[in-house]
Amino acid sequence: MAGRVAGKVAFITGAARGQGRSHAVRLAQEGADIIAVDVCEDMPGMPYAGATQEDLAETVKEVEALDRRIVAAKADVRDYGALKAALDDGIAQLGRLDIVSANAGIGSSPHAAQDLAEQTWQDMLDINLTGVWHTAKAATAHLIEGGRGGSIVLTSSAAGLQAYANIAHYVSAKHGVVGLMRTLALELAPHSIRVNSIHPTQVDTPMIQNEATYRLFRPDLDHPTRADFEPASQAMNVLPIPWVDPVDISNAVLFLASDEARYITGVALPVDAGAVIK
Amino acid sequence: MAGRVAGKVAFITGAARGQGRSHAIRLAQEGADIIAVDLAGQIGSVPYAMSTPGDLAETVKEVEALDRRIVATQADVRDYAAVKAALDDGVAQLGHLDIVSANAGIFSFGSLEELDETHWQDMIDVNLTGVWHAAKAAIPHLRAAGGGSMILTSSTAGLMAIPNVGHYTAAKHGVVGLMRTLALELAPDMIRVNSVHPTSVDTDMIQNSATYELFGADLPVDQRTREVLGSRFQELNALPIPWVEPVDISNAVLWLASDESRYVTGVTLPIDAGSLIK
Numbered sequence: 124m125a126g127r128v129a130g131k132v133a134f135i136t137g138a139a140r141g142q143g144r145s146h147a148v149r150l151a152q153e154g155a156d157i158i159a160v161d162v163c164e165d166m167p168g169m170p171y172a173g174a175t176q177e178d179l180a181e182t183v184k185e186v187e188a189l190d191r192r193i194v195a196a197k198a199d200v201r202d203y204g205a206l207k208a209a210l211d212d213g214i215a216q217l218g219r220l221d222i223v224s225a226n227a228g229i230g231s232s233p234h235a236a237q238d239l240a241e242q243t244w245q246d247m248l249d250i251n252l253t254g255v256w257h258t259a260k261a262a263t264a265h266l267i268e269g270g271r272g273g274s275i276v277l278t279s280s281a282a283g284l285q286a287y288a289n290i291a292h293y294v295s296a297k298h299g300v301v302g303l304m305r306t307l308a309l310e311l312a313p314h315s316i317r318v319n320s321i322h323p324t325q326v327d328t329p330m331i332q333n334e335a336t337y338r339l340f341r342p343d344l345d346h347p348t349r350a351d352f353e354p355a356s357q358a359m360n361v362l363p364i365p366w367v368d369p370v371d372i373s374n375a376v377l378f379l380a381s382d383e384a385r386y387i388t389g390v391a392l393p394v395d396a397g398a399v400i401k
Numbered sequence: 402m403a404g405r406v407a408g409k410v411a412f413i414t415g416a417a418r419g420q421g422r423s424h425a426i427r428l429a430q431e432g433a434d435i436i437a438v439d440l441a442g443q444i445g446s447v448p449y450a451m452s453t454p455g456d457l458a459e460t461v462k463e464v465e466a467l468d469r470r471i472v473a474t475q476a477d478v479r480d481y482a483a484v485k486a487a488l489d490d491g492v493a494q495l496g497h498l499d500i501v502s503a504n505a506g507i508f509s510f511g512s513l514e515e516l517d518e519t520h521w522q523d524m525i526d527v528n529l530t531g532v533w534h535a536a537k538a539a540i541p542h543l544r545a546a547g548g549g550s551m552i553l554t555s556s557t558a559g560l561m562a563i564p565n566v567g568h569y570t571a572a573k574h575g576v577v578g579l580m581r582t583l584a585l586e587l588a589p590d591m592i593r594v595n596s597v598h599p600t601s602v603d604t605d606m607i608q609n610s611a612t613y614e615l616f617g618a619d620l621p622v623d624q625r626t627r628e629v630l631g632s633r634f635q636e637l638n639a640l641p642i643p644w645v646e647p648v649d650i651s652n653a654v655l656w657l658a659s660d661e662s663r664y665v666t667g668v669t670l671p672i673d674a675g676s677l678i679k
Contacts, residue, residue, distance in 0.1 A: 305678050312639035312675050324664075361588035367664045374661035383652035386600075386645045389678035393668050397588050400581050400667035 126154025127381045132217045134158040134210055136200050136258050137227030139174035141328035142278070144182045145369035146224050146376050151191040153377060155222065158213030159183070160198040160206065162227070167246045170232045170335030192217060200227045200254030207261040220265040222380040223275040225258040230330045233339045236291035244292045251296035252303070259307055259318070272315030274380045277304045278372075279320040281359075281398040284391060289339065301391055308389035317388035319379050324395035325356050325366040361397030404432025405659045410495045412436040412488055414478050414535050415505030417452035419604035420554070422460045423647035424502050424654050429469040431655060433500065436491030437461070437473040438484065440505070446523045447507045448611035470495060478505045478531030485538040498542035500658040501551040503535040508606045510615050513567035521568045528572035529579070536583055540592070548591030550658045553580045554650075555596040557637075557676045560669060565615065577669055584667035593666035595657050600673035601634045601644040639675025 133150045137143035138159035147157045159182055165173040179195050186193040194216050196209035214220050228251045231243060255277050266273035282290065283297035301320055308318040325331050332349060340355035341347035357365040375394045378384055393399050411428045415421035416437035425435045441454045457473050464471040472494050474487035492498050506528045509520050532553050543549035558566060559573035577596055584594040601607050613625040616633045631643035653672050656662055671677050 308675055308678055309639055313641060315640060317640070361585055362591060362593070362664060362666060363589055364664065371662075371664050375665070378656045378661065383656065384672075386640060386642065386649050386674045387653070387670075387672050388640060388675040389673075390671050392665075392670065394662075394665050395667075396664045397584055397667040400584055 126152070127377060127383065128222065129154030131155045131221035131380070132158065132214070132219050133222035133224060133380065134213065134220060134258070134262055135224040135226055136160050136254070138182050138195070139163055139178035140182070141330065142323075142326060142369045142372050143224070143226045144178070144185070145373045146226060147182050147193070148185050148189070149370060149373035149377055150222065150380065151186045151189045151193070153381070154191070156191050156217045157186050157193040158210060158217065158220075159193055159195040160209045162199045163197045166229050166250065168231050168243045169229050171230070171329055171333035200257055201249045203257045203261065206257050210261045210265070214265055219269055220262060221269070221271065221273050223258060223262045223273070224278070224376055225255040225275070226278045227254055227258075228278060230336065231290065231293060232335050233289035235289055239292055247292040247296050251293065252299040255300055256303055259303070263311065263316075266311075266316050267314050272317070274384070275307065275316065275318040276376050276379050277318070277320040279304070279322050279391070281322050281324050281393060281395045283320065283322050284393065284399050304391070305389055312388060317384070319387060319390045319392060321372060321375050321379070322391055322393040322395055322399070323367060323372050324360055324398040326372060327366045327368055331356070331366065359398050359401070360395070361401050364396055367394060367396060404430070405655060405661065406500065407432030409433045409499035409658070410436065410492070410497055411500035411502060411658065412491065412498060412535070412539055413502040413504055414438050414484070414531070416460050416473070417441050417456035418460070419606060420599075420602060420647045420650050421502070421504045422456070422463070423651045424504060425460050425471070426463050426467070427648060427651035427655050428500065428658065429464045429467045429471070431659070432469070434469050434495045435464050435471040436488060436495065436498070437471055438476040438478070438487045440477045441475045444507060444523055444527070446509050446520045448509055449605060449609035451507070478534050479526045481534045481538065484534050488538045488542070492542050497546050498539060499546055499549045501535060501539045501543070501549070502554070502654055503532040503551065504554045505531055505535070506554060508566075508569060508612070510565050510569070512565055516568055524568040525572050528569065529575040532576055533579055536579070540587065543592045544590050549593070550662070551583065551592065551594045552654050552657045553594070553596045555580070555598050555669070557598050557600050557671065557673045559596065559598055560671070560677055580669070581667055588666060593662070595665060595668045595670060597650060597653050597657070598669055598671040598673055598677070599645060599650050600638055600676040602650060603644045603646055607634070607644065637676050637679070638673070639679045642674055645672060645674060
């Protein structure tokens, strides 16, 4: 049976680990070749270790183990020139572009809005919003020139649809992604290029499995653990689960990337265990 | 390769033709057995020919041609006891229930000022109360199965207003409220509830002289062709297409029905070619 995205090429940012690696592997399982970028560094203000070049090499290994091709580069989504160069090189090697997963993003230490430092705010907006725009911008000309349409999937968050206290910068950036998605969807519809966003609840990755997040959710404890975090995280959801797995987001990306969703555009799709309706 | 809903049983209302038949076939292609109901008869206020027992028999034939089992019954979603009896019988024969597609619906039109009581009431009874009936009858079976997925068919008119179909718009908005409430009530049992929101779908519900009159009232009857009206339907969408095909809705139903969306609940999913963002 042919894969659900067989013959397509997907560009994925933040592909070294977590959701990005999962998207690369899931799309490759269904027949896509991959262009992967990741900054592979600690990011400013990020209260957990960033991905490494070894992480990105592991993504390469896992995609190649599926007999798919992958072109991986170290690039920062804040640097449009570097991002474009990495994408252009990937397309030169793999021949085409069909799918974009603008996934790169950071979490940050919690502060009330009035206590957020200028730099903390700016770093968040630069990576989680401007980085998404850079990703779409670099890809648009390729998708239009391909003449086959395409699917752009922007990673927002449940926090792109509702507020959470003490992360105003994250909430603002992720809401901004929704406005960007809807505008891109309108602008690119005449080219049959679809643009949608996905809105995960907590995903079991290093972005949430770190002591800073544990403290945000369990300020009552001196040294909260994953086990302490679990019931507090579950309280966000209506389904009786604490978090979803990266593959759950990947399955939504796969659906939106495939021709099964050929007429779906401009849609904000939660994968959130009901967090938004709670 | 195992089907994406292999071993599951799906209950589909309005399964004789159009989207409902397409859902039955698509789910059967991916391994599901089907419990199908349809009125297979006419409602006086509906200005086009509704389905027939012959249509329902054709759905049975097409599902059986895929080597899946199907239990089909003529039943009116306005009649809770009849819906429940048909479903209970289907579950008794097929063993369990995992998926519900509350798809049965009608279309008619008239300004809210001019709508008569019968047009209003038939619409609410079929397109809203009928959906509640399907869900209500299914809940005990899904609980018994330890979880499941309900997909309620709403419309773009469930998320925005469309003139001259105020009763349809009210019913389809009501489906969203019903979906969200069911999602909250059933989450503890791992039963997911979502709604799909199609733009115009190429079925008998829109391809009929009455609907052509709604879209082409200024044209002589002999000029109200599928091609001419297609350009007017296309004005509703952002993507350059007049309507979507039934299988496009079926692919969304399939994704929501499958374990690929195991943590997606409470979501309104448009399949609308960007109609809502236009």
